[in-house]
Amino acid sequence: MSSTATAKLGTVVLDCPDPHALARFYAELLGGEPRAAEEGWADLSGHEGTPLAFQAAPGFVPPRWPAPDGSQQFHLDLTVEDLDAAEDRVLALGAKPLDAADRDRSWRVYADPAGHPFCLCAC
Known part of the structure; x- marks a missing residue:
């Protein structure tokens, strides 16, 4: 990280109605394995690139x-x-x-x- 940076990008998180289904979609598209980390949350592990995670959002539009x-x-x-x-x-x-x-x-x-x-x- 440069001396002027305050932070670095950790994970891109997508709100959605069904985190596990969306994690499976992106696992098929990008590779890796969908992983249910906790209730209402899934992430994609083992793929190349920026980490992706998926978060349940009630009322998602x-x-x-x-x-x-x-x-x-x-x-x-x-x-x-x-x-x-x-x-x-x-x-x-x-x-x-x-x-x-x-x-x-x-x-x-x-x-x-x-x-x-x-x-x-x-x-």
């Missing part, structure tokens, strides 16, 4: 994409080698296309089963 005001809460960019193959896989796992019709771009936008937007990027 998924973000809208694109948002009417042009802002988003956040999204994940996931690097892939083959967009078409990755798209087939995420759709089979339960993702929904949000903006994937333009086949000439190097990225496509989907929502995970809880509604969080993410991009598959062959950039």
